[in-house]
Each structure stands twice: as structure tokens, then as C-alpha cells.
Amino acid sequence: MVTMVLLPEKKATHKLVRVEDGGLLLTALEPYCTATSLIEFARKDGSVHVHPQVRKRKIFVGQAQEHSSAIGIPSCTMSCVLDPGSWTKLAWSVVTGTLLVCLLLATSRMGSLYGDGEEVDAHVSYQATEDLGLCQMPQSPSCLSHDNRARLSSLPLDGSLTFSNTSSAASDFGLIRFSEPSAVVHPKSVSDIEAVVHAVLRDTRSGLTLAAKGRGHSVHGQAQALNGVVIEMSSLKGIKVAPHGEPGCSQPFVDAAGGELWIDVLKETLKEGLAPRSWTDYLYLSIGGTLSNAGIGGQTFLFGPEISNVLQLDVVTGTGHSVKCSPLNNPDLFHGVLGGLGQFGIITNARIVLEPAHEKVRWIRAMYTDFATFTRDQELLVSEPPESAFDYIEGFVVLKNEDPNNGWNSVPFDGKKINPSMIPEEGGSVLYYIEVVKKFSSNDVVSLGETVERMLAPLSFIPTLVFTTDVPYEKFLNRLHDVEVSLTSQGLWDVPHPWLNLFVPRSSIASFDALIFKHMIKDDFTGPILIYPLKRERWDSRSSAVIPDESIFYLVAFLRISFPASGPLLSSLIAENDKIMEVCHNAKLGCKMYLPEYEDLDSWKLHFGERWEAFARRKHKYDPDFILAPGQNIFPRIQTSPATAIA
Numbered sequence: 169m170v171t172m173v174l175l176p177e178k179k180a181t182h183k184l185v186r187v188e189d190g191g192l193l194l195t196a197l198e199p200y201c202t203a204t205s206l207i208e209f210a211r212k213d214g215s216v217h218v219h220p221q222v223r224k225r226k227i228f229v230g231q232a233q234e235h236s237s238a239i240g241i242p243s244c245t246m247s248c249v250l251d252p253g254s255w256t257k258l259a260w261s262v263v264t265g266t267l268l269v270c271l272l273l274a275t276s277r278m279g280s281l282y283g284d285g286e287e288v289d290a291h292v293s294y295q296a297t298e299d300l301g302l303c304q305m306p307q308s309p310s311c312l313s314h315d316n317r318a319r320l321s322s323l324p325l326d327g328s329l330t331f332s333n334t335s336s337a338a339s340d341f342g343l344i345r346f347s348e349p350s351a352v353v354h355p356k357s358v359s360d361i362e363a364v365v366h367a368v369l370r371d372t373r374s375g376l377t378l379a380a381k382g383r384g385h386s387v388h389g390q391a392q393a394l395n396g397v398v399i400e401m402s403s404l405k406g407i408k409v410a411p412h413g414e415p416g417c418s419q420p421f422v423d424a425a426g427g428e429l430w431i432d433v434l435k436e437t438l439k440e441g442l443a444p445r446s447w448t449d450y451l452y453l454s455i456g457g458t459l460s461n462a463g464i465g466g467q468t469f470l471f472g473p474e475i476s477n478v479l480q481l482d483v484v485t486g487t488g489h490s491v492k493c494s495p496l497n498n499p500d501l502f503h504g505v506l507g508g509l510g511q512f513g514i515i516t517n518a519r520i521v522l523e524p525a526h527e528k529v530r531w532i533r534a535m536y537t538d539f540a541t542f543t544r545d546q547e548l549l550v551s552e553p554p555e556s557a558f559d560y561i562e563g564f565v566v567l568k569n570e571d572p573n574n575g576w577n578s579v580p581f582d583g584k585k586i587n588p589s590m591i592p593e594e595g596g597s598v599l600y601y602i603e604v605v606k607k608f609s610s611n612d613v614v615s616l617g618e619t620v621e622r623m624l625a626p627l628s629f630i631p632t633l634v635f636t637t638d639v640p641y642e643k644f645l646n647r648l649h650d651v652e653v654s655l656t657s658q659g660l661w662d663v664p665h666p667w668l669n670l671f672v673p674r675s676s677i678a679s680f681d682a683l684i685f686k687h688m689i690k691d692d693f694t695g696p697i698l699i700y701p702l703k704r705e706r707w708d709s710r711s712s713a714v715i716p717d718e719s720i721f722y723l724v725a726f727l728r729i730s731f732p733a734s735g736p737l738l739s740s741l742i743a744e745n746d747k748i749m750e751v752c753h754n755a756k757l758g759c760k761m762y763l764p765e766y767e768d769l770d771s772w773k774l775h776f777g778e779r780w781e782a783f784a785r786r787k788h789k790y791d792p793d794f795i796l797a798p799g800q801n802i803f804p805r806i807q808t809s810p811a812t813a814i815a
């Protein structure tokens with residue numbers, strides 16, 4: 169094991185340095201580059217954990233294990249710490265032209281450095297590590313105090329608890345943030361979750377925290393808990409369909425445990441000819457994880473996000489009590505938890521509205537060169553009365569090139585290609601397309617063509633660039649699974665995903681196109697870009713979800729993929745996201761981040777705006793010790809003194 173402390177250096181470049189025991193050190197990192205570099209390192213060695221902590225000080229601790237022959241250096245284990253808290257110092261040093269030298273340090277096992285490395289003072293390293301308050305972090309994956317460990321070990325759980333196999337809970341789909349917990353719980357009952365919450369609450373000294381993890385499909389460590397406890401919700405099972413509702417209410421619904429996946433809910437409900445009516449694009453997400461955000465997709469304009477389609481929740485709050493809540497029963501908790509970023513309680517069950525499922529869908533994509541026409545048509549479509557509207561409406565930006573993943577050839581179905589001569593020359597460097605769906609059953613097939621034609625008639629897409637296919641309903645809803653399988657087989661699924669999701673008010677969308685799509689999207693952009701309108705009236709303003717204050721606003725999603733062997737560094741992709749945020753802010757576009765990730769309280773307050781007070785009040789009420797969902801970086805756990813953070 170080798171430990172080092174790194175201060176950010178001026179350049180983003182990094183070097184691997186061989187040390188005496190065959191270990192590797194990374195040097196010359198910038199703030200984001202800690203994770204970045206380690207990830208890029210990990211791409212070669214296959215295993216790495218970087219821990220972004222401690223909150224505002226933003227310390228990243230990394231531990232990379234096992235190196236492969238890819239860079240010709242023997243196996244090793246490595247840990248490193250970066251203190252981007254000194255980024256301010258770096259900024260100064262850049263201004264003054266002073267080169268901030270990378271401080272490479274090692275523990276007693278480090279020994280001398282070879283190659284491009286510099287020999288450094290091991291004593292300083294140790295000191296710095298202590299200063300950063302990391303306890304034994306680089307050396308030991310667990311910082312659990314004896315008391316906490318004993319308390320957790322003695323819990324009489326129906327499920328299980330482990331202190332050793334914790335690394336899977338240290339990572340997520342983003343592969344940007346890595347915080348290893350001290351313990352992972354696999355609950356089998358709600359009382360398991362209550363017991364763990366109580367055990368964590370009893371720790372008043374070491375700042376123990378607790379995160380529920382759905383599928384870990386967050387991209388910025390939101391479901392992680394550095395040195396805390398992670399509850400793997402997937403082990404809490406249960407899907408029960410009520411096709412005829414319950415006495416007094418015939419509305420069909422499904423009760424699903426918080427860790428169940430939407431795909432499994434779909435499969436169960438289809439057995440009764442039913443399905444939820446609002447969806448995300450990808451179904452291997454957990455009920456609790458999506459309901460903690462919003463759950464949006466092509467049906468949101470019609471039925472609202474997934475959080476607008478919940479009848480009742482069972483929640484274990486941060487005080488360790490299991491509470492049933494609904495719009496009539498404990499409404500404050502119910503609305504708070506929906507879109508509440510996991511801050512107020514752990515969703516153990518959700519009752520979700522169902523509708524009759526259809527057999528098939530007609531799936532249509534129609535292309536545009538002109539942004540104003542594209543958005544005007546999208547808004548026309550979402551403004552139709554529900555009975556005459558399409559059942560799903562989304563939109564995408566593609567590059568004006570032949571790239572099969574991101575260019576115009578990604579638009580036709582079944583891998584068909586567009587003849588380049590069909591692409592109009594006018595317009596900018598990108599193209600747009602609308603994606604719509606009409607559900608149908610075998611009985612409707614005769615009239616379907618006519619119906620769809622009538623619905624498309626008012627639109628002004630390029631007439632030669634419209635593509636249609638019919639697929640089973642379930643296949644359509646689960647359409648991204650094929651993409652996942654294909655990318656996984658190519659080793660391109662488990663790669664970093666520096667995503668940025670924004671809600672952009674309708675009044676700003678043209679400026680957004682001019683400032684961002686037309687100017688900042690380069691032809692090496694990897695990953696889909698989504699853009700489609702949503703209607704505020706379909707969102708319950710009592711929920712915790714934050715959306716712009718306009719009747720129509722757009723989801724704009726930059727679903728960037730950082731490919732291992734090619735393309736820009738992860739750090740530069742993250743920097744591009746930051747730039748987009750900065751441009752939006754400076755141009756006062758009124759954007760709100762979806763799946764938000766902020767590092768400091770001021771940014772969170774800005775994000776919530778006038779709703780911050782209600783959010784903070786609920787936190788004090790339902791999780792007064794601030795133990796829940798620390799990976800969101802909103803409320804640091806209260807230890808000895810009352811929270812001053814949210815004053």
C-alpha cells in the first residue's frame with residue numbers, strides 16, 4: 169500500500185510514477201482530475217476507488233488496486249489523496265505565474281521514486297493526511313469506531329451486514345465519484361432498515377451517515393456514504409399488483425418495494441394487462457432512486473413525472489420510524505420525499521398508479537434543421553388535448569455527420585442509413601429530431617395509419633427524413649436495454665458518464681440553442697443529447713422537485729460518455745459541463761439542474777430558491793441528525809452542536 173497527498177498542479181496532465189515496491193503513483197492532478205486520472209488509470213488496471221470528501225474541503229481519496237500488463241508495470245496497490253481545497257491557492261498561483269508543485273508523498277512503505285518521479289518528504293505527507301481529517305482512510309477502507317462496529321454487528325437483522333465487501337457501494341454509473349462505506353446492509357425487511365437507522369443515530373461522535381442505494385445509477389456519488397453505512401435496497405423485495413384497486417377506489421395500482429426495478433414492475437403488471445403510465449427512458453432504475461428525483465421521460469408531458477403518479481409511500485424517516493404517507497395522510501412527508509433527494513426518509517414501498525397496457529406502439533422520428541421549427545412543433549404536440557395527443561414525445565440533437573451513434577445515421581430504425589445527399593445544407597452544425605409514439609392494439613391497426621398521419625400533418629419536419637417502425641409496447645419501453653447489452657459487450661457501458669441534465673424555461677430555449685448547441689457542441693461529442701418540453705401543470709408543486717417557474721420548460725440532457733481509448737479526457741468533459749452552467753448563469757437563462765449535484769450550501773440554496781426554507785424545515789423534522797443521503801452533499805451530519813450550516 170502506498171499513500172500520497174497531491175496538491176493540484178497547474179496542468180491537467182498526469183504521470184504515472186513507479187515506486188520501489190512496484191506501486192504506481194499519479195502526479196500532477198487538477199481538482200476534477202483526481203477522479204479523472206484515477207479513472208483513466210483504472211481503465212487500464214480495471215479497479216479503482218476515489219473518494220471525494222470531506223465535503224467542502226473536497227478531498228479525494230483514491231485507492232487503485234492491481235495493475236495489468238497494459239502499461240507494463242507489475243501489480244500494486246495504491247492510495248492517494250488530493251486536496252482540491254487548495255484549488256484556490258492554485259488559482260492564485262496560476263495568476264501570479266507561480267507553478268504549484270505537485271507534492272508527492274509517501275508513507276513509510278513508499279521508499280524512493282523512479283522514472284519521472286520526485287523524491288518527497290514522507291513526513292509532510294503523513295502530516296497533511298492528518299490535517300485533512302481522514303483518519304486512517306488511505307490505509308484502511310473502514311473508519312468505523314469500535315462502538316459503531318459493535319453496535320452494527322449486534323443488530324438482529326433478517327438480512328445481512330458486511331464490513332468487508334463494501335467496494336460495490338463505493339461506485340456508481342458516473343464513475344466519477346467513489347466513497348467507500350464502512351458497512352453495507354442487505355435488508356430483508358423494513359425492520360432491518362429501522363434497526364440500522366437507529367444504530368446510526370446512536371453514533372453522536374464520529375459523524376456516521378447512511379445512504380439508501382437503489383441501483384447506483386447516479387452519476388455523482390449521490391447514493392454513496394464515505395465511511396458510513398449503505399443500504400443496498402435491491403434485497404428488499406416485493407411487487408404486488410392490485411388490478412381492481414382497493415375497496416372504495418377502483419383505480420388499479422401496484423405496490424412495489426423501494427429497491428425494486430421499474431423493469432420488474434413492468435413485467436409483473438403486464439401479467440394483469442396493466443402498466444404504470446409515466447416512465448423513464450431506462451427501466452433498470454430503482455423505484456426509490458427515481459422517486460427521490462422525479463423520473464421523467466416521453467410520457468411526462470401527459471401524466472407528469474413518476475413522482476406525480478404515486479398514491480402512497482412507506483418511508484423509514486431519519487428518526488428510524490416507518491411511516492405511511494399519502495396526499496391525505498402525513499402529506500408533508502409524502503410530498504417532501506417525492507423529489508426529496510433521499511433527505512427525509514428511505515422509501516420502502518411505493519403505491520403506483522396503473523393504466524391498461526397496449527400491445528404495440530408506432531414509433532416515429534422526424535428530422536429538422538431549424539431549431540425554432542423543431543421546438544414550435546414539439547410545443548404544438550404537447551399542447552394537444554390528452555385524448556388526441558401522442559402517447560410519448562421526446563426530441564434529440566444529433567451532429568451533422570455520419571457517426572452511427574451521434575450523427576444523422578443514429579435516427580433511422582434498424583441500423584438503416586441516410587444518404588448524405590438527403591441532408592439539407594442549411595442550418596448549423598447540428599440537426600434535431602422529434603420522437604413520438606402512438607400506442608395501439610390489433611383492433612386499431614386499420615385506422616392507425618390515418619390517425620398518425622392526421623396527427624403529424626401540422627408539423628414541419630423535413631418530409632423525406634421521417635422514419636417509422638412498429639414494436640411491442642414492452643420492447644419500446646425497455647428500448648435502452650439493447651443499447652446497454654451492446655455497449656456492455658464492447659466494454660463501453662462501465663465507463664465514466666459526466667452527465668448534465670438541465671430544465672430550461674421555454675422563454676430561454678432559443679438562447680440556449682444559440683449559446684450552447686450551436687456554439688459549444690463539438691463534433692466529437694459522445695453520447696445522446698435529449699431535448700423535449702414538459703408541462704409544469706403536470707408536476708405537483710408540493711413535491712420537493714425543483715423546476716423552472718414557467719408553464720412549459722425543456723429537459724436538456726447532455727448524456728456524455730467518456731470512452732476509454734479515445735476522445736477527450738473526463739476532466740475536460742466535466743469542464744465543458746461547468747462551462748455550460750456558467751454560460752446559462754451569466755446569460756440568466758433560469759435553468760435548473762435535474763439530478764442536481766452541488767458541493768456547497770450556497771449553490772444548493774440557489775438551486776432551491778424560495779423553496780429552500782421548506783426543504784431545510786423538512787430536513788430538521790424528518791432527519792434531525794442529518795444522517796441520510798450524505799452523497800447529495802447538502803446537509804453535513806450534525807455531531808455535537810446544532811447545524812449552523814443551514815442558518
Ligand SMILES: Cc1cc2nc3c(=O)[nH]c(=O)nc-3n(C[C@H](O)[C@H](O)[C@H](O)COP(=O)(O)OP(=O)(O)OC[C@H]3O[C@@H](n4cnc5c(N)ncnc54)[C@H](O)[C@@H]3O)c2cc1C
Nearest residue numbers: 382383384385386426448449450454456457463464510515
Ligand atoms: C442509463 C440511465 C438512464 C436514465 N434515464 C433516466 C430517465 O429517462 N429519466 C430520469 O428521470 N432519470 C433517468 N436516469 C437517472 C436516474 O433517474 C437516477 O440515476 C436515479 O438516481 C435512479 O437511479 P437509482 O435507482 O440507481 O438510484 P441511486 O443512484 O441508487 O440513488 C439515487 C438517490 O436516491 C437515494 N435513494 C435510493 N433509493 C432510495 C430509497 N429507497 N429511498 C430514499 N432514497 C433513496 C440515494 O441515496 C441517492 O441519493 C437514468 C440513469 C441511467 C444510468
